[in-house]
Amino acid sequence: MIRVEDVHKHFGGVHAVNGATLEIAEGSITGLIGPNGAGKTTLFNVIAGAFPPTSGRVWLADEDITGLKPHELFAKGVLRTFQIAHEFSTLTVLENLMMVPGGQTGEDLIGAWFRGRQIREEERRVREKAEGVIDFLNMGHVATELAGNLSGGQKKLLELGRTMMVDARIVFLDEVGAGVNRTLLNTIGDAILRLNQERGYTFCMIEHDMDFISRLCNPVIVMAEGTVLTEGTAEEVKSNEQVIEAYLGTGLKNKPGKQPAPTAAETTGA
Numbered sequence: 001m002i003r004v005e006d007v008h009k010h011f012g013g014v015h016a017v018n019g020a021t022l023e024i025a026e027g028s029i030t031g032l033i034g035p036n037g038a039g040k041t042t043l044f045n046v047i048a049g050a051f052p053p054t055s056g057r058v059w060l061a062d063e064d065i066t067g068l069k070p071h072e073l074f075a076k077g078v079l080r081t082f083q084i085a086h087e088f089s090t091l092t093v094l095e096n097l098m099m100v101p102g103g104q105t106g107e108d109l110i111g112a113w114f115r116g117r118q119i120r121e122e123e124r125r126v127r128e129k130a131e132g133v134i135d136f137l138n139m140g141h142v143a144t145e146l147a148g149n150l151s152g153g154q155k156k157l158l159e160l161g162r163t164m165m166v167d168a169r170i171v172f173l174d175e176v177g178a179g180v181n182r183t184l185l186n187t188i189g190d191a192i193l194r195l196n197q198e199r200g201y202t203f204c205m206i207e208h209d210m211d212f213i214s215r216l217c218n219p220v221i222v223m224a225e226g227t228v229l230t231e232g233t234a235e236e237v238k239s240n241e242q243v244i245e246a247y248l249g250t251g252l253k254n255k256p257g258k259q260p261a262p263t264a265a266e267t268t269g270a
């Protein structure tokens, strides 16, 4: 479904992505792992349109989507989740979902004459859809809660919920499990599996938690030093010598739990 062909992304002298080639199969939940600094987030940013690659191409099926902007990719069903923007933290969960641009009713309004009724019907339709998403994610008890008051894990669920307001085909998740407690992590995992099985979503997710990866992902792609090291099932990559070496080789500073603070680009997706 997505093909990344020899992508490079350089920031000055830093070769963050250095010749990455990979494929994400339609219908899969593909995991992307690798030591800190491997270039995973940068590759996501290239695919999801935050910035173009220095060189290389990205394909969506037969279509070259290299360098397309996030809103153009959004219209094609290629989404990445974003942290709930600051200005949305004072809206409720329901309102946050209703804010997602749907674009179904057209700008091709028949005339101002019909507009009032059409907008009311559109709002009712969007509200019903948002309520369906809330049910699906078991968030009924926080539907009228302000997004800013949610726990970290509930915010992640809401971010996932936002992808359900449009007809997503593939969703990119960057460390959706980071800082989320076990119970909510299981809820997020269940939602991902159900979206995959019941709605045909393809996922590509960066994750550090290997239990979470093992439960959800096949295949797992391993990146190191800006390139793809190997690919296989979670079991295969866990016992792969090169993978073990890549993790150990990064030394103490990159041990889980001692990760550097995310860059501005990571937190804003910009």
Ligand SMILES: Nc1ncnc2c1ncn2[C@@H]1O[C@H](COP(=O)(O)OP(=O)(O)O)[C@@H](O)[C@H]1O
Residues within 6 Å of the ligand: 011, 014, 015, 016, 017, 034, 035, 036, 037, 038, 039, 040, 041, 042, 043, 263, 265
């Ligand atoms: N905007 C940027 N400017 C300069 N260097 C960057 C930028 N974004 C990432 N890098 C560097 O690129 C490398 C890969 O980073 P990143 O893609 O965040 O890796 P990962 O997500 O695998 O931890 C790191 O050395 C990082 O410091």
Ligand SMILES: [Mg+2]
Residues within 6 Å of the ligand: 040, 041, 042, 266
């Ligand atoms: Mg990262």
